[in-house]
Amino acid sequence: MDCNRFVEEQIAQIKQIVGDAKAINALSGGVDSSLVTVIGHRALGHQLRTVFIDNALMREGEPQRVVEVFALLGITVELVDSRKEFLSALAHLTDPEEKRQAITDTFYSKVFGRLVKEFGAKFLLHGTILTDIEETVAGIKRQHNILAQLGIDPQAAYGYSVIEPLKTLRKDGVREVCKFLELPAEISQRIPFPGPALATRIVGEVTPQRLETVRTATSIVEDELADSGAFQYLAVLLNDYATGIRRNRREFGQIIVVRCIESIDARTATVTELPWDKLNRISQRITQIDGVNRCLYDLTPKPPATVEYV
Amino acid sequence: MDCNRFVEEQIAQIKQIVGDAKAINALSGGVDSSLVTVIGHRALGHQLRTVFIDNALMREGEPQRVVEVFALLGITVELVDSRKEFLSALAHLTDPEEKRQAITDTFYSKVFGRLVKEFGAKFLLHGTILTDIEETVAGIKRQHNILAQLGIDPQAAYGYSVIEPLKTLRKDGVREVCKFLELPAEISQRIPFPGPALATRIVGEVTPQRLETVRTATSIVEDELADSGAFQYLAVLLNDYATGIRRNRREFGQIIVVRCIESIDARTATVTELPWDKLNRISQRITQIDGVNRCLYDLTPKPPATVEYV
Numbered sequence: 045m046d047c048n049r050f051v052e053e054q055i056a057q058i059k060q061i062v063g064d065a066k067a068i069n070a071l072s073g074g075v076d077s078s079l080v081t082v083i084g085h086r087a088l089g090h091q092l093r094t095v096f097i098d099n100a101l102m103r104e105g106e107p108q109r110v111v112e113v114f115a116l117l118g119i120t121v122e123l124v125d126s127r128k129e130f131l132s133a134l135a136h137l138t139d140p141e142e143k144r145q146a147i148t149d150t151f152y153s154k155v156f157g158r159l160v161k162e163f164g165a166k167f168l169l170h171g172t173i174l175t176d177i178e179e180t181v182a183g184i185k186r187q188h189n190i191l192a193q194l195g196i197d198p199q200a201a202y203g204y205s206v207i208e209p210l211k212t213l214r215k216d217g218v219r220e221v222c223k224f225l226e227l228p229a230e231i232s233q234r235i236p237f238p239g240p241a242l243a244t245r246i247v248g249e250v251t252p253q254r255l256e257t258v259r260t261a262t263s264i265v266e267d268e269l270a271d272s273g274a275f276q277y278l279a280v281l282l283n284d285y286a287t288g289i290r291r292n293r294r295e296f297g298q299i300i301v302v303r304c305i306e307s308i309d310a311r312t313a314t315v316t317e318l319p320w321d322k323l324n325r326i327s328q329r330i331t332q333i334d335g336v337n338r339c340l341y342d343l344t345p346k347p348p349a350t351v352e353y354v
Numbered sequence: 355m356d357c358n359r360f361v362e363e364q365i366a367q368i369k370q371i372v373g374d375a376k377a378i379n380a381l382s383g384g385v386d387s388s389l390v391t392v393i394g395h396r397a398l399g400h401q402l403r404t405v406f407i408d409n410a411l412m413r414e415g416e417p418q419r420v421v422e423v424f425a426l427l428g429i430t431v432e433l434v435d436s437r438k439e440f441l442s443a444l445a446h447l448t449d450p451e452e453k454r455q456a457i458t459d460t461f462y463s464k465v466f467g468r469l470v471k472e473f474g475a476k477f478l479l480h481g482t483i484l485t486d487i488e489e490t491v492a493g494i495k496r497q498h499n500i501l502a503q504l505g506i507d508p509q510a511a512y513g514y515s516v517i518e519p520l521k522t523l524r525k526d527g528v529r530e531v532c533k534f535l536e537l538p539a540e541i542s543q544r545i546p547f548p549g550p551a552l553a554t555r556i557v558g559e560v561t562p563q564r565l566e567t568v569r570t571a572t573s574i575v576e577d578e579l580a581d582s583g584a585f586q587y588l589a590v591l592l593n594d595y596a597t598g599i600r601r602n603r604r605e606f607g608q609i610i611v612v613r614c615i616e617s618i619d620a621r622t623a624t625v626t627e628l629p630w631d632k633l634n635r636i637s638q639r640i641t642q643i644d645g646v647n648r649c650l651y652d653l654t655p656k657p658p659a660t661v662e663y664v
Contacts (some may be wrong), residue, residue: 125660140597140606182602222658247594284557284592286663287450289656292492298656301650312583315634327625327653337658340650343637346599348607348647353596 045217047224049236051083054209056230058087061207062167068093069169070151071104071121072239073110076171076210078231082168083209085119094119100127101148103240104263113230124176126155134243134250138283139276142353147240172208173218174216175310190198199346214309235266235276236310236351244352247285248283257281257333261300264329269304274316277304279330280353289339300330304341305351313346355527357534361393364519368397371517372477378403380461381431382549383412383420385528386481386520388541393519394479394568395429403473404429407465409457410437410565411551414573423540429601436465439602444553444560448593450664453560457550482518483528485620524619545576545586546620546661554662558593567591567643571610574639580616584626585616589640590652590663598647607647610640614651615661623656 059069069084069093071077084092094114098107107123114121133146160168210218215236222232238244240259261279269277280301288297307313318341327339342349368377379394381387381404394402404424409416419434424431435590443456470478520528525546532542546552552568571589579587590611598607612633617623628651652659 117623122553247596282592282594284594286659288659290658294660315637317630323653324625327655331654331658337654339653341653343633343649343651344610344641344647345637348597348600348641349596350604 045220047221050213050221051086051225054083055087058084058207058209061205062088062091064091065167066091066093066163066165067167067169067207068095068163068165070094070156071096071110071114071170072171072237072241073106073234074171074237074239075215075222075231075234076161076173078114078217078227078234079222079225080169080171080209081114081121082117082225082227084143092169093122093165094160095122095124095156095159097124097126097151099130099151099241100252101147101243101250103237103242103266104259113228117227124155124159126150131156131250131252136249138158138248140247143243143354144240147243152187166204168204168206170206170208171210173210174212174214177211178311214311216309235274238352240354244354245278245280247281247353254281257298257335258300260333261302261330261336264333265302265304265326268322268326268329269318272304272316272318272322274304275307275310275313276351277316277353284329286338290337295337298335299340300333300336301339301340301342302326302330302354303351305346307346307351310351311346313351315341315343315345355530357531360531361396361603364393365397368394368517368519371484371515372398372401374401375477376401376403376473376475377477377479377517378405378473378475379465379481380404381406381420381424382481382547382551383416384481384547384549385525385532385541385544388424388537388544389528389532389535390479390481390519391424391429391431392427392456392537393533400640401441402479403432403469403475405432405433405434405438405466405469407461409440409461409465409551411440411457411553411560413547413552413576414569422537427537434465434469436460439464441560441562448558450557453553454550454664457553463505464597476514477515478516480516480518480570481520483520484522484524487521488621524621526619527595545584548562548662549662552664555588555590557591557663564591567608567645568610570643571612571640571646574643575612575614575636578632578639579628582614582626582628583619584614585617585623586661587612587626587631588662589613600647605647608645609648609650610646611650611652611663612636612642613642613661615656617620617656617661620661621656623661625653625655 071081081094096110111121130150133150137143243250245258258281265277265279282299285296288295304316305313306316330339337344370590381391391404421431421433440460443460553560555568568591575587575589592609595606598605614626615623616626640649
């Protein structure tokens with residue numbers, strides 16, 4: 045791929061479409077939305093407002109760190125604290141589809157929808173990549189009509205539109221462009237992290253306490269596997285409990301699954317054949333988390349499993 | 355240990371206690387109850403009735419195979435089909451304690467209690483080992499007052515008593531005595547299998563369909579790991595579902611956990627560091643089971659996890 049040409053074309057196209065109107069984008073901290081943010085700011089400067097929405101589902105210290113990294117690139121990212129809105133929308137939900145729907149609805153209809161209108165943006169920049177489109181067409185991902193989700197009727201509200209600068213790229217192409225733009229490795233080499241964030245790694249109800257458990261497990265896994273060279277690694281909190289024994293007493297404990305995969309573009313994946321001393325160390329650290337007494341390693345390739353659990 | 359002396363002492367003691375009365379024992383097929391059956395028959399011959407109760411929770415072909423193996427040793431084992439009673443007692447139960455209680459109640463109060471009275475046995479031979487006693491004392495296993503569970507008041511029903519010939523041995527001692535007695539490897543090398551059988555390997559409700567799933571997974575794991583030299587290996591069906599992708603469609607699938615451990619006496623255990631080609635093969639076969647799309651490997655030592663899940 046000719047990265048220079050790709051970037052120049054996207055900048056020109058965004059400029060042409062947006063003209064002197066205002067645009068907005070939501071940065072998740074993932075590599076896709078990070079690249080859109082950088083290209084968008086090169087094209088639009090202060091016409092583009094970039095927000096990072098703290099949905100309470102992010103990793104340890106993540107919202108603050110994302111704002112910091114972009115500040116170093118000269119890009120202002122506005123941190124929006126919406127933790128309460130997301131947590132109350134998720135309370136008591138256990139069905140995976142209902143959980144995803146609650147996150148989507150809160151994001152678009154409540155939080156982001158409000159910001160779009162507040163700012164008077166007519167254009168939305170979005171980090172859709174080719175794999176997203178393919179999986180939506182195949183029925184694996186749900187259809188996201190972004191404007192409809194924002195409560196905007198594209199017919200009635202002339203001028204609103206979504207720009208997807210990365211829709212011809214797969215994950216490896218996105219990383220290549222990031223490297224070409226000399227973005228810090230913290231962005232370009234960032235392991236994939238899903239939109240609904242840690243909620244996709246909690247089977248069952250998402251509560252502040254269960255988030256804390258999976259957040260701690262995630263920190264351990266990321267710390268231990270940062271140098272593994274793997275495509276992606278993550279921790280999942282199951283809803284099931286299993287019998288264990290602690291201080292010579294029977295106890296029911298929570299179960300953490302560790303997943304670590306090799307992949308080129310997330311379309312297919314295989315388990316990373318980690319060394320046993322690493323697996324044993326992870327298991328030992330994970331079972332020191334309060335209430336957790338099992339640590340499992342996911343052996344399944346994609347397909348038939350997906351990367352995430354929810 | 356002097357195996358010859360141990361066996362002779364136990365035979366003499368059983369003879370002395372039972373005299374010319376009748377005794378009964380329930381053979382589960384595990385190494386403990388198998389050894390009790392052999393020693394019991396050497397001591398008592400036809401005064402001892404040995405029953406194998408098919409509780410619907412056994413492994414593929416197990417009830418028939420156990421009867422066959424003992425027939426070759428000249429010991430008649432009576433196969434009692436109680437599948438319906440156990441399955442109806444387990445229906446709709448999901449709490450681990452309630453499930454274990456339902457199995458215990460059905461076994462003692464209904465099925466075995468009836469057989470004891472029918473046969474007129476005053477003595478029960480039981481395969482309790484030292485580890486069972488220690489774990490009961492420590493509060494890890496529940497207390498089993500066998501006579502009380504049979505609805506027998508030891509005060510009122512003078513003469514009833516339980517004989518536990520193996521209560522001074524741990525698992526390794528049991529195996530040593532089996533080898534001394536030249537019992538077939540199928541008995542002496544049999545991997546441990548819990549009393550409540552496959553029900554301890556189903557998190558959530560025990561149904562005929564879920565039993566079929568864990569039974570198939572168990573066959574695969576036992577087939578693949580028979581030559582692993584591990585202390586114990588097993589498959590567990592979780593209650594949670596996870597997202598997967600099959601024939602390009604999103605699906606929620608069941609999750610099988612594979613557990614394989616190194617241990618001397620089951621008091622402590624560590625994960626078997628299986629070769630990756632073996633783990634990948636197991637995962638591939640497990641995810642071909644109808645409705646299953648994840649295969650996890652349990653990394654946790656005992657403690658803090660136990661061997662079984664329920």
